[in-house]
Amino acid sequence: MNSADLGRRVGVPSTALFTDQYELTMVQAALKAGTADRRSVFEAFTRRLPEGRRYGVVAGIGRVLDAVENFHFDDEMLTFLREQNVVDGPTLAWLADYRFSGDIWGYPEGEVYFPGSPILRVEGSFAECVLLETVILSILNHDSAIAAAASRMSAAAGGRGLIEMGARRTHELSAVASARAAYIGGFDTTSDLAAGFRYNIPTVGTSAHAFTLLHDTERDAFRAQVDSLGRGTTLLVDTYDVAEAVRTAVEVAGTELGAVRIDSGDLLLVAHRVRQQLDELGATGTKIVVTSDLDEYAIASLAAAPVDAYGVGTQLVTGSGHPTCSMVYKLVARAPSTDPAEPLRPVAKKSLGAKTSVGGRKWAARRLDENGVAEAEVIGTGPVPAELADRQLLAELVRGGEVIAREPLDAARERHIAARSGLPMSAMQLSRGEPVIPTEYM
Amino acid sequence: MNSADLGRRVGVPSTALFTDQYELTMVQAALKAGTADRRSVFEAFTRRLPEGRRYGVVAGIGRVLDAVENFHFDDEMLTFLREQNVVDGPTLAWLADYRFSGDIWGYPEGEVYFPGSPILRVEGSFAECVLLETVILSILNHDSAIAAAASRMSAAAGGRGLIEMGARRTHELSAVASARAAYIGGFDTTSDLAAGFRYNIPTVGTSAHAFTLLHDTERDAFRAQVDSLGRGTTLLVDTYDVAEAVRTAVEVAGTELGAVRIDSGDLLLVAHRVRQQLDELGATGTKIVVTSDLDEYAIASLAAAPVDAYGVGTQLVTGSGHPTCSMVYKLVARAPSTDPAEPLRPVAKKSLGAKTSVGGRKWAARRLDENGVAEAEVIGTGPVPAELADRQLLAELVRGGEVIAREPLDAARERHIAARSGLPMSAMQLSRGEPVIPTEYM
Incomplete structure (x- = not known):
């Protein structure tokens, strides 16, 4: 049992145990009650962006599709579940046959999102959909958090090179997913060989x-x-004395030296000095790479420094202060019985407190102003207004259990650049603020 | 290529690509220069604890041992490295034969640590040791961050049950490692089936x-x-009205109902009301579990509430504000040539700025006061003073490439409880402060 994430020419394993136990016990209880097959719609969304952030970035969709495809219980897993009395015999039999057979629509990878955006909509029987909750949220909450940080950093870098080098600061497989999300968010390269592989x-x-x-x-x-x-x-x-090292570097490599890296000290000051020294030595084409606990603010503060590329580690793979999103996966509609002819009914939690949600299967569209700039995220449960028909955000990803929407990573990366540039200019501000466009319900 | 982490009765894969590219290119350059075989000592340590934290918790050692054991380059990986021109032919040949053959000593899992503690000491040829840097740091930086948060939460919970339920908030394999680290730090159970498996x-x-x-x-x-x-x-x-739900719950399940869970609202107030209601209904043995964005402070604030167990998710798996440690892996000593008879020489970076380190192969011991309470972390490079001989912290983990110190997870969990209880009382304070004991060098 491994991550579906690392499947390149490798026998692809199962993701089925990346699952909270209660998903399985709910299936058991629903099977016994005869409610497991009620047609249901679950949606993944977030009630708020991380504090001060102006937009979110969808990442992990491709990994979700892998995870859904590889979600099946092998004998060893079933033995474990039986030996630990996690579920009963009929449920084990049901799990043994499990393959997701429903439909999934979602925001395509690289798209931006806002509070309430129905990022993923999963439809099928209650049992087959609820089982996917944990792994879907794991992937989206992690990958989108990293992509959001990457996007801010790439906005701050303004076209200069960005190297992802955070592998050593996070779990070894988070690192691979982080490199992937960072690339979507605008990074150019990674130090992580597994991400290249x-x-x-x-x-x-x-x-x-x-x-x-x-x-x-x-x-x-x-x-x-x-x-x-x-x-x-x-x-x-910067192991010993920087000025001496630069002199030695050019003596050894000549003026064609590719680049020097500075990993400590006052980067603004040191970069200026090193640039001047390199130029005086004739190494005018030698680039300067800076690293050392950079985040989007440090990158922005170096905008006037002669820096060619930034290497970013810790702050990238920890989401620059927000290592997870707060995406949830909620039942928003279900059939009143197992009769396939019955229409779905919206459902929503209604207890006191902040955790209420909006019921009903949703569509989403981004309304533009007369200049073609985004002005609202519009979410509805009724018919889609004609003027928003071609601005809809949800794409079909899985139909009847079959993944139908794979795409290369570069497509997601390009989509993100386009989506971000379609937002109001204030989206690019690093300062804390409200979501850059409001969410409207209709 | 998967995580060695998930190897239960599964063919265990390689960890070799969880590695930054520069580890391999450094090996290539050192091989050509004839310096790759110089005997070297690397140490993993941290220069500081996360701000305000009073102690760190070592976690991930068992996973490091798995990773070292499974660090080998298979044909597919070598093909990738060749096709991408990551390294040259002689280096590929060297990598194809790679197996770590050196020695590793380290703080045992569950032990506490402080700034400068040499948590892991890796000794062998430069090339074989440098290659392990990235994956060792990935594991220790992630797992120790989670264990530290878990330890604070378990101190705050004061013996009440703690359920790890953060899988959905972090990468699906970070989640498994987080459940493991949380257990070491004092959690009792997890919702994550893969962690059980x-x-x-x-x-x-x-x-x-x-x-x-x-x-x-x-x-x-x-x-x-x-x-x-x-x-x-x-x-x-708490889906609709809590009081009505509690009444219904006892009607349906009777007074033997195991527990109720409250996931929203003012937990202090609601827990008191629910306890009173359960008692009035005769369900005096029914437990109350609370969840909902808990951290160590929220747990502590519920100390006076009639709560039996806490379920913790987001804040646990994100290290409660500190999702990574700042452990580094530094060359501290090396031979001046490849002659095995030559003694090792201490080395250290000496550039200006904060990133200096202390050279030399180190021992570490915890000095106790007359009451048996820890009073200093003592770190040295010379002979160990007689009075500290039996207080040494480094244990032999790998000898000549063979892992010799596996242990069950419960041993690490018990060690943590013992180590924490050996610290001054102020270690248990949740408020920000300095490390609870100083680090002394001799």
Whole structure:
């Protein structure tokens, strides 16, 4: 049992146990009560954006499709469930045959979203849909959080290179999904080889302080690196004295040196000094890469510095202060019986407190102003108004259990750039604010 | 290529690509320079605890051992590295034969740690050790962050039950590792079936609002659940009106009802009302479980409420504000040549700025005061003082590439309880503060 995430030419495993126990016990109780087959609609959405954020970024849809496709219980899992008395015999038999046979519509990957946006709509029997709740939310909540941070960073970077290098700061498989989400959000490359292997994201690498310390002198280290990796390599120049390292670097590699990396100190100041020194040494084409706990604010603050690329780790893979979204997966409509002819009825939790939700199967559209700029996220349960018909956001992803909407990762990346640029300009502000467009219900 | 994490009776895959590209290119350059075989010591440590935290919790050691054991490059990976020109032919040949053959010592899992504690010490050739950097840090930085949050929550819960239920808020495999780390930190159970499957952590489940909404009445839903799962089940009582739901619950299940769950509203107030109502109805043994964005502060604030168990999700799996630790993996000593007879020399980065480190292969011990309470984390590179000899913290984990120190998860959990209770009382304070004991170097 592994992640469907890492399936490149590898026997693809099951995702069925990435599931909270109560999903299975609810299935058991519903099977016994005769309600398991009531046709149901679940929607994944968020009641709010992380505090101060102006838009969300949908990521993980491709991984959700893999997860749904690979959601099945093998013998070993069934044995575990039986031995631990998680569910009873009839439920085990039902699980053994489980394959999702319903329909899924959703916001395509890279699209932006707002509070209430029905990001994913899952329709089928209650039992087959409820079972998918946990793994769907795991993927969307994680991947969208990383993509949102990446999008802010890429807005701040203004076209300069962005390298994802956070693998060491998060779970080893979160890291792979993070590299994927970061790429969707606008990053160019990743240091994570597994992300290159699985998703063909371009991989890059520089060098660590350990490599310099391994050698008897910094010059020896630089020479070893250039001898092996060529003059186009990136040399790390802050192990000892930066100015001396830059001088040595150009002596060893010549003025065709690819880049230098600065990983500590006052990056603004040091980048200016290093640029001046490189230029004086004739290495005018040598690029400067900065790393060291960068986030979108630090990136923005370096806009006036002679920096060519940013390497971002911790703050990217932890969502820059918001490591998860608050997406929930709620039953919004269901049939009153198992008669397929009966129309669905909207349902919603109605207890006191903030956790109420809007019932009914929803459509969503983005209304534009006369300049073609987004002005509202419109969500409804009735007929779609004619003027919004071609602005609808939900795409068909799974039909009768079959995934019908796979796409290359670059399509999601390009969609995100287009979606973000269709928002009001204030979307790009890093300061805290309200969602950049309101959500309207009709 | 999957996580070694999920290997229960499953062919265990490789962890070798959970690696930053520069680890491989450094190996290539060192191989060419003839420095790859210099005997080296790397240490994983953190320069600081997350702001305000008083101690750290070591978690992930067992997963690190799995990762080291399963770190090998299969044909598919080598093909990828060749096709993408990540490394050259001689390096590919070296990688094809790669198996870690060195030694690892470390803090045992569940132990507490402080700034500078040498949590893991990896010794072997430069090349074989540097290659492990990324995956070791991924595991330790993630798992220790979750365990630290869990430990604070379990201190706040004061013996009441703690259920880990954060799977939906984090990457599906982070979720499994989080459940494992939470158990070490003091949680009792998890909702995550994969965590039960892989690590034998007890799994539990209640019911969701969707289950109530599926049925025509709350009474129908409760009856369906009790009919199938028995009177000992936990009924969710906040879908509509809590008082009415509690009345219905006891009518349906009788006074032997196992528990009710409250997932919204003012938990302090509602818990008191529900307890009173249950007692008046004669259901004096029915427990109250509360959930709803709990963290250690919310748990502590409910200390006076009649709550029997807490279900914790988001804040646990995101480390309660600190989703990653800042552990680094640094070369601290190396041989001046590949002659095995040459003694190791300490090395350390010396550039300006905060990122300096202390060179030399280290030991660590916890000094106790006359009452047996920890008073300092003592770290040294010379001989161990006699009075600290039996207070040493590093245990041998891997010898000559062979893992020699596996242990059941319960051992780590018990070790954590013991280690935490050996700290000064102020360790248990939730307020922000300095590390509860100082780190001394000698």
